[in-house]
Amino acid sequence: MGLTSPTLLLVLVLIAVAVAAAVLWLWPRAAKKGPLALAGRLGLLVVSQLAVFAVVLVAANNEFGFYSTWNEVLGRNSTKQQLHSGEGGKRPPALVVRGQESVGLKGPREKAGQVDRIEIHGPVSGLGMDGFAYLPPEYFQKEHENDRFPVIVAITGHPGVSKNLITQIKVPQAASAAVMAKQIRPTIVLMVRPSVVADRDTNCTDVPGGPQALTFFNQDLPIAVNDVYRPDNSRGSWGAVGNSTGGYCALKMAMTNPARYGAAAGLSTDLFARQDRDSGDLYAGNQQIKDESDLTWRLEHMPPPPVSLLLGASNKGEEKYLRPALKFATKAKPPTKVDKLIRGEGGHNFQTWREEYPVVLRWLDKELAAGR
Template structure:
């Protein structure tokens, strides 16, 4: 049974409840002062508390999608990392392979013409040779005969670190939200490419082209749009692509839109930060390259480079988010450029969590839809 299995969660809760009841039942019998009784009391309390905390941890992991598997939890990530294809052919099956399909959890979702479809894919970058899994949401119109020649705008959707792409579907409900908004006429039908920014797990690359390491920024700026556009009916003109993410993904979304406005016409950061951190999860991102380090600081980049012709959206909360003051400073700085568009969602309160982002996603998708072209 997998780490995110409901059976595992139910069994953990049941085990914790039984241990608690057993502790209450056996406590009078362990009230003596000999070493066996004392050891029994310590053992019961320890095992019961471990079971309770395990249940809470499993519940939190299901709610927020921190880890996708036992291997992920134990630091033994078994998913794809960085693959170098020496033949230059992008793998025997091509640069994008569909490995599974599933319906969208909406009314009538069993039929793709009604609910759309989610495809699990493996992607290999042509120039960076980075290989990574992703989920692609195709709206119902993609499968309807009257739209068979139509192209659609696309948006890259990124998790935080160390989030899972699955959490974008199960926890943040991106496909369901996009479906409902388009159905109500509040946004245009749009393809969503949902994935982790961590394309070389377990390392947090912060969407940086690391000297001698994964060329993550180039993968998201060039390879990913090229591969997806070659496989799906995505608009070919500039302005067809947007990017959105939360936390680390939010920082990546803003940076990619600013550094590569020719690719991303709009970028939205939900609870983003504005400078790439250096910590044990990132390792040495810049290898002494001062220009690379400065470019990863979005406020420095705006001060020392021509303002990019793109549109940005940032979100924060007056109470509960640590980035509130930095976000206000960033908004003022972008407004001062007179060239880069800036919008915001500022909540009165909301923490750095899924519940907050679910409140911001509908408005974000509507905004990014309005920034993109479908041709």
């Protein structure tokens, strides 16, 4: 009869009732003088108490689950354990390489690197997008075949396509030149857009009841890269950079996931998730989510994350970005570090960002290396 069996409890209750009846029947016969009668009364009391106590103990064990078997009560292993493998196949890769993109790198892949065309399918958020991945020349060299490489996620603005980072801002060209000149370490550069939903500016925000855009960048992107490439996954070994909306995303990724993104740069960017007809309702009336999407508010009201941040803007032509950037920098407290890249003049355009990117790539490499 099992310890937790209802039958056991029923039997014990019946025994307790029977014992109580027996005590009542025998008590007058034991109500005599002398040691033998006294021992008899004590025996009746002990038996009745044990019967009631057994009922209480078993009922309490059934309610709170202290022991499940008699072997556990006796201190022995109650059963043997056996691990059974689950059914089903493996998860499909979250990143698929669709070929290579010719971007005019100065040499073969073993010398200048290679750009892959990629598709990402987020297993956590269920969202996806296409993009590009620059792999440094060392990635293909025999002596580095087991090496792992830091990762920089480059994000274009909205509306925009990932290819603008190649054709307009020339990110892989800048990265390849910097690696070949040994200005930065061999680095994987992922090039994507900020929008994970067609025709909607999600501002890298987990929308209540809607697209989980921040989850895509903070969780799905690393899963995807690890499925196919050899990234360095040590603490804070990834960086992010973006222009306009992509800059907001890059800063937000580092501030919300510093264990992954140790440094980030935002160029000509707002520091909050702007709501307009392209974004729709990002917060569903939730003030807390709205506050936490304001990066300056985060510095003022939340524990400072251990990250390095860079904000870029121009003295002339970008005052709307420069003033908030300067305010943001004053709010930073250790271990958050905020640097500024201030141009004498420039604008919200590809030429300005194309000129800034080589400087930013060197800054990211320096900050990521310092955090190791």
